[in-house]
Amino acid sequence: MTQIDAGTSTWLRARNDRAALRLLLQHGQLTRTQLGELSGMSKPTAGQMLTRLERAELVHRVGHVSGSRGPTAVSYGVRADRLTGVAVSMHAETIQAVVVDALDTEHPTVDIPVTGVDRSPEQDIRAAIEAASRAAQIDAKTVAVAAVGVQAAVWRDRDGLSLTDTLPGWPAEGARARIEAALHVDVTLENDVNLATMAERASGVAQHASSFALLWLGDGIGVGVDLEGVIHRGASGRAGEIGYLPLVEADGPAGRTDTTDLLGGPAVVALLEGEGPARYADRVSDLAADPSAIGILADRVALALDPVLAILDPAMVVLGGPTCRAAGESLSALVASRLSAAAHPELEVQLSDIEVSPVLLGARQVLIEQIRTRLEARIPVD
Template sequence: MSQIDPGTPTWLRAHNDRTAFRLLLEHGPLTRAQLGALSGMSKPTAAQMLARLERVELIRPVGEVSAGRGPNAVSYGVRDDRITGVAVSMLADAIHAVVVDATDAEHPIAEIRLDDGGRTPEADVRRAVEAACVAAGVDEATVSNVVVGVQAAVNVAGDTLSLTDTLPGWPATGSRARIEEQLGLTAVLENDVNLAAMAERAAGSAADAATSVLFWIGHGLGVALDFGGTVHRGAAGGAGEVGYLSVPRGAGAIEPDADDLTALLGGRAVARLLGATAGQGLADVLDRLDGDEAALDAVADRVVVALEPVLAIVDPDLVVLGGPTGSAGGAPLARRVAARIDRQSHPDLTVLPSATGDQPVLLGARRLLVERIRDLLEADINPAA
């Protein structure tokens, strides 16, 4: 878009129209009078802003509001069919995907079961986009962006992935490029725990923390480091991959055969603590954790062992316990972990359970997509045209 000189009538129109667009996003459908009151503009100016936004197809009439004695007033809302995206969470045996639009409306989550046959980055994402659009009743042609959460270390600059045990068929280099070239979409690949941390900052337990650590406890382990709202990924995207750390010598009494932290606290270890029998996995027994005092104590002991190196290096204000096990343990587990923390070294550390629901990875991906879609739409505001 061409440069608009500040202070000129054209610049002022652009500024006003962007203000109106953001107010419509924030408040939902508005009438001319409502927009004028919120923006501080006169009704004629508000009407002009609405007319310009409608002309570039960013908004449309969506209803009428009773105006008392006079005719009903038309309300205008942001169009949700111009540009959409799809948020994707790649799991070990399934894909979860959901359509995202500029209004951040709720859409059904599609689940696609996976096997290892014929998988590639572009094939997996194509299936996710198709299923999400069918579930939401959205035209696939409107999808321009995808954000994909993966259980891997992601080097954005080099378009490389490592620790890709759950991504058969995905190459170490070039997965994002293949998605973009084959599907014609703009793609972002991001570590799933980092996306969950973004959700925790936006709408969960970490909203007010200066520095927070999200400790993801599920089949595997992961840590996301949030420094003032910025997730620290590391030079090659591997920051927080604590599951591969060796078990400290002092933890031998807890799990003598564990050689790394995943063996100490990952899905198999927690399932055993909860009495899983042959053929049962973590998901089959995790609902037993709530109310099982002995299991909660045992999990808390292991969480503290796994957290010690992270706390020694980062010294955060807050630790959030997330992932399937962290969420299942909830506040009782968080209280136990807090009670076991070395308070001489971390006197003010707070430990809380995750507050982002059962799809934190999709929620984080949605937040990125909403911002991207709104930026793309706002770029169409050019009153000089």
């Protein structure tokens, strides 16, 4: 962006135009009069701002508003088709993806099977962008950014990934650079549980918590840590990777030594009564009707959380992921009771109430901010 001297007419004009764009993003469609009232500018100045933004193809005329007196007024809105992004959630057998725009418009989420497919970072994300763009009926050429949730530890400074069991074909280093070079989009790689943690802070049960830890239980497990609104990732991105934390379960089956052995997908299936499919995805919903399994699960969750709480002492614990969602409120109540008895009497334990994919929701939030910042940067400065 061109450097502008503060206080000059050019600086003031660019500052006003950015303020106008932000107001349109915040409030939606506005007339010249409404923009003037919200910005504190006169109607002529508001009209000039809209004219410049329209000339830059950042806003367009979207309709007319009839008032009680006088002629109808033209309403303006931000153009969502100028620049878009794609939020991606990588799973072992599928890729989920959805288009994101500056207005946070709801677009269809697509599921792309990847079992038996040759994999690489660039191939996976290309497939995600193309499928999501088709579903949203947008031009894939408008996609400039992507936020990708991976089941791995992400060392951002080194473009490194570790614990990548569900990412065949992805290298330990350089995945982001490869995607960007091949697809000409800017990419944010983030641990999936960290993205889910961002979603909990923004729109979940932890919105008002000073700090919280999200325990995610699915096929794999992890902890997301939010300290006063900031995600704690650790020096190499491994903060919260408790799946390999050694534990000893009292009276537990022999050979179970870490949290994944106690709380991962196969362990949950083993707890369930009756005959049924062995795949976690096919059985996890049965938890709701199995109070015995939920009771054992609560014991194991409390055991896994104990070292986390001893180090972090968060104000809240959020239980998320398919296992916790399937077990429901009874699991959170039992966990709260067990932790209270184990010297954590003031700790609040909540079940996540986010219905849609928290990973995609967190990725959307990352992208909306990036897209809006990029749109502001396109405002002319001369």
